[in-house]
Amino acid sequence: MSFTLSVNGALRQVDLPGDVPLLWALRDGLAMTGTKFGCGVAACGACTVLIDGEAVRSCQVPLADATGKITTIEGLGQPGALAPVQVAWVKHQVAQCGYCQSGQIMQAAALLAQIPDPSDQDIDEAMQGNLCRCGTYPRIRAAIHEAAQMIKAG
Amino acid sequence: MASWKTITRRSFIVLGASVVGGAAFGAYKVAEVPANPLVPVPGSTPLNPWVIINADGITVIAPRAEMGQGISTTLAALVSEELDVAWEQVRVLHGPPAQAYYNAGFVERMSNEPDYQLSLRENSHNAILAAVPKIFSLQMTGGSTGAIGGFVQMRLAGAGAREALKAAAARRLGVLPETLKTEGGKVIGEQTFTYAELAAEAVSLVPDDVSLRDPSTWRYVGRAMPRLDMVAKATGTETFGIDIILPGMKFATVRMNPRRGGAMTSFDPAAALALPGVDQVVGLGNGIALIANNTWTAMQAAQLVDVQWGDADYPADTAAMMSRIEAAFTTEPDSRLRDDGDVEVELAKGDVVEAEYRIPFLAHASMEPLNATAWVKPDGAVEVWCGNQAPIMTRDAIAAALRIGSDKVTLHTPVMGGGFGGRTDPVAAVLAARIAAAMPDTPVKLTYSREEDMTQDYYRPAAIARLSGRNENGKATALWGRTAAPSATQNALSRLVGFAPPGPDRATVEGGFDQPYGLQHYRYDGHLAVLTVPLGFWRSVGNSMNAFFLESFIDELAHAAKADPLAFRLDLMRDSHAPSALLLETVRDMSDWNSLKRPGFGRGVAFCYSFGTPVAQVLEVQDTPVGIKLTRAWIACDPGLAMDPGIVEAQMTGAMIYGLSAAVQGAITFADQSVVEQNFPDYEPLRMHTTPRFEVKVLQNNGTFGHIGGVGEPGTPPAAPALANALYDLTGTRARTLPLNQLFGFTS
Incomplete structure (x- = not known):
């Protein structure tokens, strides 16, 4: 079976069965490895992408259902052209191993799009599905607040 | 001062004069200078094993692997400090x-003396032992040794490269090298040359001896540097092992016998092979591998294979295992690494405080599941990509599994999505190579499911401890600790290198015997349980066990003495190790410990000196209508020289969160000889909303100058007892068993 996905503004063809989750279509089908596999059961958030602006766990979305506009970490910003949330991540030196950070950043981007200046409680609620075993939570919180200020300042 | 060549010669002299005698290895092995494994390619010139000069800068070849701890940045800073x-x-x-x-840093981990006593000595104390990691090709990341091992080595690498580049420029200009300056990747004299211009000529000019710069001139070391991997990790462009993509690659997963070490009696692959996209089912003797055109299909198909598993040779369930551990108390102690005063006479005076503690097995649960990619070439050689903590050992294990020479194995070590000790074992690399051998000339990426990662891990041992102690006039006078556990070191090394190291098993008692408490009567014993559950090294190893035992018990002694638990510790520490005592005072002040406790809150303190670094922590908990919440944490640590304070702060925070995650709800349990916990919902770490707020202070008083603690x-070690002690303060209930959610309701 072949499916056409809208990923980061481009149409991409994937030749995999329709029940294969979007996560694996991205990673194994399209060689887009920025989106990570952590648990396969929507418990860790490492695979978070945006579909039509909403943060979803790509390990739970069958390829056949991924009909919206998909944004992955690769589409949010690049090393030479960082999105504000990524600038804040670098400024606060958030990452340790870095494996969960694609998912953290996509979840944070969705939060900031919805609530431009989130409170600590907003951050708790939005980010609690994203695990980090290195324990970078305090810096993630600081970076989200920073990104909010940067976006506000334009 | 020394070059790395003269360092090895000096070790040789010491060794030759006083030690080598009947040792199994020849003295020549020590004197031998390791060959430079790097080969020049156009536009890229290696000046030594650690420095490559490129057209647009330098590439530092890190001898230690990056798994999040920031070591690659610190090692690069050390090189840059000298290389300008x-x-x-x-x-x-x-x-x-x-x-x-x-890894020369492992020397620091090869002594059975308490760390805090070693740190008081001159840094050259172990010139003899310094040769050992080299002789045994100990290319290993672990034991919090990376910065220690690299501290001199990486600066010498930078200085040697710099002097070679200056010599090349001097030759061109017909001047003495001393007249030239280096800055921003250039040699500056009458004429300015970039390093890249000079690199090819500099290769033959690397000096034998260079001096290292005075620390007062340091620009990078001692500062919080922007991590070199940060932009890649914020943009999804870092290549972890799991991200390797090769042309025509296939995707595999494994399903191994959940009764660890047991055989596979039979398997029927028919249903799996019928699934579209599945290429092969490979029998591995104690498990199966599925190869497919995507990882998910391989994982689905793995569940369709009908497998009959043989038994393991350990007890059926956790209760039976704990009985086995308890039985070890009746055996002679394996170790008694501390025996100050006369504990038995002192305890016989009566009024003894006694307690027993129990802790479970723990999994590493790195975010990146175990994985490896292998490609068996037509000539029988194999190329493998696998994030690992021990490249030489991993390479040799692959070679042995495929029955080829080590020279036929090319091993790449990509960065790791967490390790915590869990990527020391070469098992994923070996399995990937064996699976790829079933599909010659096709790259195959093996990815473990989270369930396989969790149930096929090498665990932190479960353990039981019994402690007795006595107070007099509000102060502890005696403590006798006994820890019973299966030995992680013997278990892991038997598996990894084929033999268990002789001598007392330090890891079973570290964090217990070696603490800077000036108790007059202080004894600590280790009892080894016979239990073949696969074990490994879990962040801080034995310290994570014994700090919980000792620091909980010291708290119990303090309460029995009706003393403040922090002041009680301080009294015991002030005269025995001043830098440690200062940390207790620092967390006391940071947390406002002496002010009246807020109603509805509890506070606990704990301390542990491990890997050369004392750490004191205070944790605050709050009773809320929806459960107990971890609110605030204060950490004071003293690694001696803090090479990168930003990374130290991140590691201290992260390590405490790692310890708290396990303390609150971490347990690996067994039923039917198989691990029960399968995935994060069964093995929940802390999350954003359950993590306390942190404040960290990094002091730099420990040891003589140049002492570098891990x-x-x-x-990690003080986290669990700090929490248990805070819960006691809040509720009056003493937790003597982990995890703590068995006894307390936490917010979730």
Whole structure:
């Protein structure tokens, strides 16, 4: 079976069965490895992408259902052209191993799009599905607040 | 001062004069200079095993692997300190398996003396032992040793490269090298040359002896540097092992016998092979591998194979295992690494406080599940990509599994999505190579499911401890601790290198015997349980066990003495180790400990000296209508020289969160000889909303100048007892068993 996905503004063809989750279509089908596999059961958030602006766990979305506009970490910003949330991540030196950070950043981007200046409680609620075993939570919180200020300042 | 060549010669002299005698290895092995494993390619000139000059900067070849601890940045800073390059010109890569990348820092972990006593000595105390990691090709990341091992080595690498580049420029200009300056990747004299211009000529001019700069001139070391991997990790462009993509690649997963070590009696692959996209089912003797055109299909198909598993040779369930551990108390102690005063006489005076504690097995649960990619070439050689903590050992294990020479194995070590000790074992690399051998000339990426990662891990041992102690006039006078556990070191090394090291098993008692408490009567014993559950090294190893025992018990003694638990510790520590005592005072002040406790809150303190670094922590908990909440944490640590305070702060915080995650709800249990916990919902770490707020202070008083304590692990051990002590303060209930959610309801 072949499916056409809208990923980061481009149409991409994937030749995999329709029940294969979007996560694996991205990673194994399209060689887009920025989106990570952590648990396969929507418990860790490492695979978070945006579909039509909403943060979803790509390990739970069958390829056949991924009909919206998909944004992955690769589409949010690049090393030479960082999105504000990524600038804040670098400024606060958030990452340790870095494996969960694609998912953290996509979840944070969705939060900031919805609530431009989130409170600590907003951050708790939005980010609690994203695990980090290195324990970078305090810096993630600081970076989200920073990104909010940067976006506000334009 | 020394070059790395003269360092090895000096070790040789010491060894030759006083020690080598009947040792099994020849003295020549020590004197031998490891070959440079790097080969020049156009536009890229290696000046030594650690420094490559490129057209647009330098590449530091890191002898230690990056798994989040920031070591690649610190090692690069050490090189740059001497090499005079702008930070933007620096890149870092992990080196190939090679003896040149031995870890001299492991020396610090090879003594059975308490760490805090070692740190008081001159840093050259172990010139003899310094040769050992080299002889045994100990290219290993672990034991919080990376910065220690690299501290001199990486600066010498930078200085040697710099002097060679200056010599090349001097030759061109017909002047003496001393008349030239280096800055921003250039040699500056009458004429200015970039390093890249000079590199090819500099290769033959690397000096034998260079001096290292005075620390007062340091620009990078001692500062919080922007991590070199940060932009890649914020943009999804870092290549972890799991991200390797090769042309025509296939995707595999494994399903191994959940009764660890047991055989596979039969398997029927028919249903799996019928699934579209499945290429092969490969029998591995004690498990199966599925190869498919995507990882998910391989994982689905793995569940369709009908497998009959043989038994393991350990007890059926956790209760039976704990009985086995308890039985070890009736055996002679394996170790008694501390025996100050006369504990038995003192305890016989009566009024003894006694307690027994129990802790479970723990999994590493790194975010990146175990994985490896292998490609068996038509000539029988194999190329493997696998994030690992021990490249030489991993390479040799692959070679042995495929029955080929080590020279036929090319091993790449990509960065790791967490390790915590869990990537020391070469099992994923070996399995990937065996699976790829079933599909010659096709790259195959093996990815473990989370369930396989969790149930096929090498666990932190479960353990039981019994402690007795006595107070007099409000002060502890005696403590006798006994820890019973299966030995992680013997278990892991038997598996990894084929033999269990002789002598007392330090890891079973570290964190218990070696603490800077000036108790007049202080004894600590280790009892080894016979239990073949696969074990490994879990962040801070034995310290994570014994700090919980000792620090909970010291708290119990303090309460029995009706003393403040922090002041009680301080009294015992002030005269025995001043830098440690200062940390207790620091967390006391940071947390406002002496002010009246807020109603509805509890506070606990704990301390542990491990890997050369003492750490004191205070944790605050709050009783809320929806459960107990971890509110605030204060950490004071003293690694001696803090090479990168930003990374130290991150490691201290992260390590405490790692310890708290396990303390609150971490347990690996067994039923039917198989691990029960399968995935994060069964093995929940802390999350954003359950993590306390942190404040960290990094002091630099410990040891003589140049003492470098580890920073990746020492933040973990005090976490569990700080929490248990805070819960006692809040509720009056003493937790003597982990995890704590068995006894307390936490917010979730």
